[in-house]
Amino acid sequence: MRGALTIKEILKKFYSVHSVYIDIIVKACTAFACFYWIASVFEGEGVFANTFVMLIAALLCSVLPFRFMPIVSGAFIVGHSFSMGIDVFAVCAIILLALTFLFLRFVPDDSPAIIFLPIAMHFGIPALVPICYGLRKRPSAVLAVGSGCIVYYLLSAVTSNKDALLEFGKTEYVARLTLLMESISSGNEMIVSILALSGVVMIVYAFRRLGFAHAYEAACVAGGVVYIFFVILGNSISLTKFDLAKEGIGAGAAIIISLILQFFWLSLDFKKVEVLEFEDDMYYYHVKAVPKITSEDFADTDEADGESVNFEQKLEDSLRNL
Amino acid sequence: MVDEKKVRAMIELARYEEGEGREDLRIRHFYRGDYLTVQLIKNWFLTTISYILLLALLVGGNLEFLMNNLDSMDIPVVLSLILIGYVALIGLYLAITYISSAVRYGRARKRLREYVVKLRSLYRMK
Numbered sequence: 484m485r486g487a488l489t490i491k492e493i494l495k496k497f498y499s500v501h502s503v504y505i506d507i508i509v510k511a512c513t514a515f516a517c518f519y520w521i522a523s524v525f526e527g528e529g530v531f532a533n534t535f536v537m538l539i540a541a542l543l544c545s546v547l548p549f550r551f552m553p554i555v556s557g558a559f560i561v562g563h564s565f566s567m568g569i570d571v572f573a574v575c576a577i578i579l580l581a582l583t584f585l586f587l588r589f590v591p592d593d594s595p596a597i598i599f600l601p602i603a604m605h606f607g608i609p610a611l612v613p614i615c616y617g618l619r620k621r622p623s624a625v626l627a628v629g630s631g632c633i634v635y636y637l638l639s640a641v642t643s644n645k646d647a648l649l650e651f652g653k654t655e656y657v658a659r660l661t662l663l664m665e666s667i668s669s670g671n672e673m674i675v676s677i678l679a680l681s682g683v684v685m686i687v688y689a690f691r692r693l694g695f696a697h698a699y700e701a702a703c704v705a706g707g708v709v710y711i712f713f714v715i716l717g718n719s720i721s722l723t724k725f726d727l728a729k730e731g732i733g734a735g736a737a738i739i740i741s742l743i744l745q746f747f748w749l750s751l752d753f754k755k756v757e758v759l760e761f762e763d764d765m766y767y768y769h770v771k772a773v774p775k776i777t778s779e780d781f782a783d784t785d786e787a788d789g790e791s792v793n794f795e796q797k798l799e800d801s802l803r804n805l
Numbered sequence: 806m807v808d809e810k811k812v813r814a815m816i817e818l819a820r821y822e823e824g825e826g827r828e829d830l831r832i833r834h835f836y837r838g839d840y841l842t843v844q845l846i847k848n849w850f851l852t853t854i855s856y857i858l859l860l861a862l863l864v865g866g867n868l869e870f871l872m873n874n875l876d877s878m879d880i881p882v883v884l885s886l887i888l889i890g891y892v893a894l895i896g897l898y899l900a901i902t903y904i905s906s907a908v909r910y911g912r913a914r915k916r917l918r919e920y921v922v923k924l925r926s927l928y929r930m931k
Contacts (some may be wrong), residue, residue, distance in 0.1 A: 573862075573865075574862065577858045577859065577861070577862050578862070580854075580855070580858060581855045581858055581859050584851040584852065584854060584855040585851075585852065585855050585898075589901075656865075657868045657869055658869075660865045660866050660868065661868070661869055663866070664862070664863075664865070664866025665866070
């Protein structure tokens with residue numbers, strides 16, 4: 484624990500000194516990873532799959548606010564889909580535009596979820612993103628999380644039907660569109676996933692607002708459990724075909740990763756809770772103050788154990804008090 | 806000599822102006838009614854575009870079915886269903902926009918009042 488706290492403080496100090504450069508580097512790396520993932524999903528070979536173009540776009544994102552990254556990622560998705568045909572391009576562009584106009588404009592700060600969630604779903608840890616949003620954001624983040632889920636199923640429908648679309652030929656628009664729309668709307672997986680991930684955001688938010696000891700950690704665990712519950716419910720009621728073992732491992736991994744992230748965001752010492760009560764003309768205040776854990780707390784404990792008590796300082800303090 | 810108290814006050818004001826104050830200062834130029842009207846018109850426009858785009862996608866995806874069953878379809882019923890869907894969507898979104906914009910306007914006004922008080926106290930500092 485002490486080692487982890489020391490690492491955390493070293494990282495915090497390092498970040499406070501070099502935050503300008505770290506922000507730029509992290510944004511550029513994240514953006515490049517997103518663009519690279521999109522290119523790998525589409526298995527594209529066009530201009531948008533060019534590493535040089537991806538690097539330039541990532542550099543552009545590094546100096547722009549974080550909310551521009553999903554916009555550029557959306558442009559990459561539309562660009563890749565254009566190489567598959569004008570109809571695929573139209574479907575992707577229309578769905579992304581509709582999501583932006585109907586949902587994302589209400590929650591512009593949460594919009595990175597539309598690219599982070601598909602990546603998390605691709606790697607089998609879908610619960611991670613809604614748990615993080617529940618821990619850090621407000622319940623309105625369900626709009627961004629739901630949109631991210633739709634984007635994942637859109638990409639999945641486009642890429643899984645790539646060969647079938649090529650068989651039709653590029654001018655058979657009606658047949659290609661019918662195939663794509665059927666693929667997007669077939670099955671209840673998308674609806675069950677949207678409900679499950681939205682439920683995770685709400686439950687995690689509700690748990691962390693309850694304010695009991697270790698509420699944040701409990702919220703992470705509750706998020707993973709709720710996700711699995713929804714998946715099992717979906718499999719039994721709406722006949723979806725989620726692989727329960729895979730989803731279970733993914734939810735477990737999401738809980739572990741979110742607990743690690745939570746440790747770095749905020750670690751509280753519930754043994755030293757102070758309850759303050761005071762009043763003014765208008766209100767009576769009942770304040771619960773929870774101190775943060777730092778590595779210095781452990782240093783104090785070591786000193787109190789008796790090995791390195793500064794007797795000289797104690798003597799000086801006593802004389803001063805006299 | 807640098808007045809630490811004054812610098813702190815200026816930093817606080819500058820942080821507000823660069824952060825959420827930017828939007829608040831833009832909202833300041835509108836009366837409440839004007840602001841809500843602009844938001845509602847903007848929202849109506851974007852929601853209408855989204856509805857038309859999604860409808861076009863739905864028609865495109867089911868074009869074969871529609872062409873085969875066009876003769877047996879009751880066109881007025883289909884058109885009225887499309888219209889009811891549009892009115893329901895617009896109604897829902899306008900209600901959400903009205904509530905969220907009114908709340909945003911109220912909060913911005915409150916923050917601006919605090920900002921002006923702090924600005925005045927900074928001006929009075931010697």
